[in-house]
Amino acid sequence: MVLRIILSMLDVIWNITVFIITFSLLVTVHEFGHFYMARFYGIKVNCFSIGFGKSIFRFNINDTEFVISLIPIGGYVRMLDERMDNVPAHLLHRTFNRQPIWKRAVVILSGPIANLMLAIFIYSILFFKNTITVVPVIGEVVTGSVIEKAEIKPGMEIKKIDNITTTDWSMVRIILMSKRDRDITLTLLNPNKNIFYTKKINLNEINIHASTDPLLMLGLIPARPITNFIVAKVNRLNKYSLKVGDIITKLEGHLLPYSQPFINYIREYKNKNIILDIRRNNKVLRLKVKTDTIIKDNIYNNLLLIPQTIFPKNYKIIKRHGLIYAINSSIIKTWQLVKLIIYSIFDLISGNLNINNLNGPITIAKGASISAKHGIISYLSFLSLISINLSVFNLFPLPVLDGGHLLFLIIEKIKGKPLSEQFQNICSLVGFSILIILIVIAVSNDFSNFVSSKI
Numbered sequence: 001m002v003l004r005i006i007l008s009m010l011d012v013i014w015n016i017t018v019f020i021i022t023f024s025l026l027v028t029v030h031e032f033g034h035f036y037m038a039r040f041y042g043i044k045v046n047c048f049s050i051g052f053g054k055s056i057f058r059f060n061i062n063d064t065e066f067v068i069s070l071i072p073i074g075g076y077v078r079m080l081d082e083r084m085d086n087v088p089a090h091l092l093h094r095t096f097n098r099q100p101i102w103k104r105a106v107v108i109l110s111g112p113i114a115n116l117m118l119a120i121f122i123y124s125i126l127f128f129k130n131t132i133t134v135v136p137v138i139g140e141v142v143t144g145s146v147i148e149k150a151e152i153k154p155g156m157e158i159k160k161i162d163n164i165t166t167t168d169w170s171m172v173r174i175i176l177m178s179k180r181d182r183d184i185t186l187t188l189l190n191p192n193k194n195i196f197y198t199k200k201i202n203l204n205e206i207n208i209h210a211s212t213d214p215l216l217m218l219g220l221i222p223a224r225p226i227t228n229f230i231v232a233k234v235n236r237l238n239k240y241s242l243k244v245g246d247i248i249t250k251l252e253g254h255l256l257p258y259s260q261p262f263i264n265y266i267r268e269y270k271n272k273n274i275i276l277d278i279r280r281n282n283k284v285l286r287l288k289v290k291t292d293t294i295i296k297d298n299i300y301n302n303l304l305l306i307p308q309t310i311f312p313k314n315y316k317i318i319k320r321h322g323l324i325y326a327i328n329s330s331i332i333k334t335w336q337l338v339k340l341i342i343y344s345i346f347d348l349i350s351g352n353l354n355i356n357n358l359n360g361p362i363t364i365a366k367g368a369s370i371s372a373k374h375g376i377i378s379y380l381s382f383l384s385l386i387s388i389n390l391s392v393f394n395l396f397p398l399p400v401l402d403g404g405h406l407l408f409l410i411i412e413k414i415k416g417k418p419l420s421e422q423f424q425n426i427c428s429l430v431g432f433s434i435l436i437i438l439i440v441i442a443v444s445n446d447f448s449n450f451v452s453s454k455i
Contacts, residue, residue, distance in 0.1 A: 145219020
């Protein structure tokens, strides 16, 4: 009991630590974008802070105070501004509020753009290295589905969607979600005939939204890997047929999908002889085995089988990418994810996506922790995704966010003069209140998910 409590505490500490590192890194990149462009245009930056609250470390470089604060969630760049500072005459030209609208817009946009550039940079690294990819080969087509009506057959490989190369099922899903309100053109390869086909699909015919799997909505089931079973232990009843080390490759002439346990298949042949294809010492053998020597009372009868998942050669490939390909692919993936996140936000607003799907810091912390445990590649992928989310969320036209400040600039451009400080302050207060409500809902959802996962 004590050990379990200690392990739980260590797990919580690990989650918090990874979350702080992840969020601080993303905020630093975001704020550095604002900082860099402000300095580039000659705007004086008074303070660059990571975190809020009491400062725990500070130093000055070139008239800018750099601060690390006690609460490591968020950050800010405070620029010289007549609305907040007593500005001497010789520094008026370096204030933010006196810059042309387009310069102020660029400075505001530079934070979200920095997060997108981080994602593109990370994805470029991940694409540049050699990658093992499971190609999008169609395993099954659902009867009556949009895919069946388009005469798309099992075994075909999805090569492109609207001239965007689809390297794996993840890319297929992302593209489908980002194009869900329009017609798309699929380029497919029939490997048996080595012929390419193009098929038009109208995604408006199906209700794809953020909480659905676009593949299932279309009627696509990906091709599954094959599962062989290695015999690790046999009982006396089948010792003259199966031997330790045998690899079971087929049951009654059929390959074994990975989706169900081997025992589920042999239940169908209860109290009968079945034919098993096995590999033994590089030889292929066909054995007749009685099912009651394998299972008894719906459990294994002193027989130990170890599953071995194998992808057919044409389903799994090693890709070696050049730098240009890696950069191009990373830009495409980032853009598709941006569109997907925007669609998800509109789904939340319209009610197509339940508000319970809104996640907060606990879910992010858990995701960061799990991805970090799975290795650097998994963590970098997660970091890129959260960086894109942070970028898009900040561009939402809500006062107190970058998008809200951009909205004020657009109104200023149309009116020919800025909105009054009082009106901007009221809008900021409303925006801050909405933001707090969203955070409360997100944290509440996090706790609900956490509690339900423990029950």
